[in-house]
Amino acid sequence: MPSELENCMEGLIKVFHRYAKNGSLTRQNLRQLMEAELSSFLKCQKDPAAVDKIMKDLDANGDGLVNFEEFVSLVVGLSVACEQCYQLEMKKTGKK
């Protein structure tokens, strides 16, 4: 049976490929993915061009498509930000 961490890694791959065409996300695919999977994050973005800006940031090789490696860098950025909040919260509440 896969571990929790293995399930997470599989989840990243599955979510990406649910929206990807031929192994990459177009701008429209990325928008669909973010609207479905990161809707709370998107709602906090006041800039209506947020997805376009994120697309530009992620597309490291400038081909207009986001591959899995580029997509993962978005997940890393968000996870690291969430984890910093988590640590702050733990310090406040005095847990571990």
Place this chain on the structure above:
Amino acid sequence: MPSELENCMEGLIKVFHRYAKNGSLTRQNLRQLMEAELSSFLKCQKDPAAVDKIMKDLDANGDGLVNFEEFVSLVVGLSVACEQCYQLEMKKTGKK
């Protein structure tokens, strides 16, 4: 209700903090985490010093501890490798 991607990000944070002490993993914590969460991967490593080498690779700032950001780079590396296998497999079987 959190999305699948949000659950994955939460899972990464939870797994890390299950083994971390004061927000970082010592070498021993990393070993415990990998033995519990990445046992199939560890079994494939023929080098008995694999965890020590991974620790050295991950510890980008050289403080002898692995913080969340450093830990995530391991998850990214493994996920990207898994995803490449997944793409190859999909091509072989002729699925999307």
